[in-house]
Amino acid sequence: MSELKNSPWITCFLRPQELLLLLMLRWAIAYMEDPAFPHLGDSSQPLPRACPWRCSCPRDDTVDCAGLGLSVFPDNITKAARHLSLQNNQLQELPYNELSRLSGLRTLDLHSNLISSEGLPDEAFESLTQLEHFYVAHNKLSVAPQFLPPSLRVADLAANEVVEIFPLTFGEKPELRSVYLHDNRLNNTGLPPNTFLGSEAITTLSLSSNQLSYLPPSLPSSLERLHLQNNLISKVPRGALSLQTRLRELYLQHNQLTDSGLDATTFSKLSSLEYLDLSHNQLTTVPEGLPENLTILHLGRNCIRQVEAVRLHRARGLRYLLLQHNELGTSALPAGTLRPLRALHTLHLYGNRLERVPPALPRHLKALVMPHNRVAVLGERDLVSARALAELNLAYNRLASERVHPGAFRRLRALRSLDLAGNQLSRLPEGLPPSLRSLKLQRNQLRALEPELLAGLKKLRELSLAHNRLRVGDIEPGTWHELQALQVLDLSHNELSFVPPDLPEALEELHLQANRISHVGPEAFLSTPHLRALFLRANRLHMTSIAAEAFLGLVHLRVVDTAENPEQVLVQLPPKNKGALSPKG
Numbered sequence: 001m002s003e004l005k006n007s008p009w010i011t012c013f014l015r016p017q018e019l020l021l022l023l024m025l026r027w028a029i030a031y032m033e034d035p036a037f038p039h040l041g042d043s044s045q046p047l048p049r050a051c052p053w054r055c056s057c058p059r060d061d062t063v064d065c066a067g068l069g070l071s072v073f074p075d076n077i078t079k080a081a082r083h084l085s086l087q088n089n090q091l092q093e094l095p096y097n098e099l100s101r102l103s104g105l106r107t108l109d110l111h112s113n114l115i116s117s118e119g120l121p122d123e124a125f126e127s128l129t130q131l132e133h134f135y136v137a138h139n140k141l142s143v144a145p146q147f148l149p150p151s152l153r154v155a156d157l158a159a160n161e162v163v164e165i166f167p168l169t170f171g172e173k174p175e176l177r178s179v180y181l182h183d184n185r186l187n188n189t190g191l192p193p194n195t196f197l198g199s200e201a202i203t204t205l206s207l208s209s210n211q212l213s214y215l216p217p218s219l220p221s222s223l224e225r226l227h228l229q230n231n232l233i234s235k236v237p238r239g240a241l242s243l244q245t246r247l248r249e250l251y252l253q254h255n256q257l258t259d260s261g262l263d264a265t266t267f268s269k270l271s272s273l274e275y276l277d278l279s280h281n282q283l284t285t286v287p288e289g290l291p292e293n294l295t296i297l298h299l300g301r302n303c304i305r306q307v308e309a310v311r312l313h314r315a316r317g318l319r320y321l322l323l324q325h326n327e328l329g330t331s332a333l334p335a336g337t338l339r340p341l342r343a344l345h346t347l348h349l350y351g352n353r354l355e356r357v358p359p360a361l362p363r364h365l366k367a368l369v370m371p372h373n374r375v376a377v378l379g380e381r382d383l384v385s386a387r388a389l390a391e392l393n394l395a396y397n398r399l400a401s402e403r404v405h406p407g408a409f410r411r412l413r414a415l416r417s418l419d420l421a422g423n424q425l426s427r428l429p430e431g432l433p434p435s436l437r438s439l440k441l442q443r444n445q446l447r448a449l450e451p452e453l454l455a456g457l458k459k460l461r462e463l464s465l466a467h468n469r470l471r472v473g474d475i476e477p478g479t480w481h482e483l484q485a486l487q488v489l490d491l492s493h494n495e496l497s498f499v500p501p502d503l504p505e506a507l508e509e510l511h512l513q514a515n516r517i518s519h520v521g522p523e524a525f526l527s528t529p530h531l532r533a534l535f536l537r538a539n540r541l542h543m544t545s546i547a548a549e550a551f552l553g554l555v556h557l558r559v560v561d562t563a564e565n566p567e568q569v570l571v572q573l574p575p576k577n578k579g580a581l582s583p584k585g
């Protein structure tokens with residue numbers, strides 16, 4: 001036995017199959033010879049509680065030597081140890097005789113040390129016949145261990161410098177569930193086709209941040225999660241994903257995939273696939289053969305110019321379709337492309353070149369997110385099919401008031417959030433639905449506010465009108481009248497010369513910075529007793545231009561920002577506001 005154990009020729013000169021037979025034979029012998037194994041816990045003689053110096057041993061079978069700055073493997077670890085923690089130390093090597101003695105180990109945690117492949121005595125693992133959890137992430141391994149025990153369930157070798165995996169590193173492990181190999185230096189040569197042979201229970205495999213140039217073939221059919229992001233993958237070989245019918249999540253983002261690296265069968269057998277991330281690649285079309293159960297499809301940051309209707313038709317369960325930062329232009333999403341996606345919940349299209357909202361939006365769509373496009377027209381019927389829409393983001397487009405139809409928003413009875421910032425609007429939009437909670441209109445060219453356009457927005461809590469050209473005289477009386485729920489109002493960066501009168505009573509946060517306010521009269525905040533934060537920074541205030549009485553009734557006021565005015569302006573907060581600060585900044 002011991003002769004066999006210590007003979008290095010075994011691993012060097014035998015072919016994998018022979019090696020395997022030999023090893024299996026040796027475990028069998030080990031089991032028979034060592035009656036202590038199956039009875040580890042119930043030894044009648046209590047073991048002495050020898051705990052290595054400075055380590056803690058909360059239980060007879062647990063030795064915790066984590067984070068002690070150890071550079072030498074501790075002595076006197078009890079043979080009864082099942083769980084050994086050595087993470088966060090300075091270990092460079094593990095002695096063969098110490099490690100192989102710990103044959104009862106279930107968990108060996110070595111992560112964050114300095115262990116090199118030379119410092120890890122592969123043969124010692126032959127004695128660890130019960131090992132289930134092996135953590136050696138964040139070390140200096142240059143190759144994987146030649147051999148890990150068949151009892152293994154979880155192996156974490158992430159963040160090393162591994163260039164090569166061997167057939168018995170992860171092969172022939174019927175219990176193995178999770179393998180973490182991300183952040184290494186593996187190319188396809190270092191990951192031979194028999195890597196997972198005989199390990200048909202692996203559900204999670206992480207190979208992200210390596211140097212793979214194609215998707216490794218011969219992956220276990222048991223996989224449920226496969227991480228391949230951040231590689232150099234330009235191709236998925238035909239049939240490489242033909243057996244993975246349990247795969248639910250596939251991460252291929254940040255690779256070099258082109259249309260020709262995929263074919264109609266690449267994904268078509270993945271009948272359980274729910275999440276497919278192909279973002280940050282070089283695709284110019286939506287891949288063919290998308291599986292039926294797909295829920296989330298991430299195609300952002302590619303070069304997609306056109307979405308062909310047939311490519312999406314099978315994926316009828318799609319809920320999230322993410323197409324941001326592509327090259328979608330006019331007619332890239334023709335009518336009939338999206339309509340069949342009856343379950344579609346969220347459509348992300350930001351950073352494309354779209355000139356209109358896509359036609360025939362699916363009926364259950366909840367979020368349409370398309371800022372940074374070139375939308376210049378919003379017609380009466382453009383949003384008519386998307387009646388369930390709760391969030392509409394058209395910020396940073398080219399909408400001018402004359403080209404937004406007065407009825408464009410009218411039927412969106414569920415709309416809660418509307419973002420039209422960064423357009424060319426000169427008036428408030430018409431027909432805003434009363435369901436709105438948040439309305440963003442900053443960075444437009446608004447010159448006036450008319451009460452009838454904000455009428456009925458009784459649920460609106462947040463309104464941003466910053467960076468427009470508003471003057472107090474162009475805010476008509478009654479403008480705020482119906483905004484009973486408004487808590488946050490941003491009027492910063494306008495041309496206001498005093499605090500607008502009759503602000504809504506519910507207001508808690510008022511942004512007036514960067515206007516031309518030179519005077520705050522005693523009645524400025526009479527209508528807003530709930531104010532908590534007031535921003536008056538960068539106006540034209542002098543100490544004498546602020547009426548102290550203006551703040552007397554504001555018992556909730558906690559923040560007043562008056563910095564960057566021509567003169568330092570101090571505001572005395574009402575006495576109840578303990579710990580309040582003024583001025584801020």
Ligand SMILES: *[C@@H]1O[C@H](CO)[C@@H](O)[C@H](O)[C@H]1NC(C)=O
Pocket residue numbers: 050051053075076
């Ligand atoms: C550790 O083991 C050595 C040799 O086996 C023994 O002499 C020593 O007393 C032990 N130390 C402790 C703290 O148990």
Ligand SMILES: *[C@@H]1O[C@H](CO)[C@@H](O)[C@H](O)[C@H]1NC(C)=O
Pocket residue numbers: 163187188189190
């Ligand atoms: C794969 O990695 C090994 C080890 O780093 C290297 O010797 C070999 O050239 C690489 N092969 C390819 C195709 O890049």
Ligand SMILES: *[C@@H]1O[C@H](CO)[C@@H](O)[C@H](O)[C@H]1NC(C)=O
Pocket residue numbers: 271272293
């Ligand atoms: C696909 O989804 C349906 C509905 O959620 C489910 O009944 C079915 O089992 C799924 N198919 C697979 C292969 O997971």
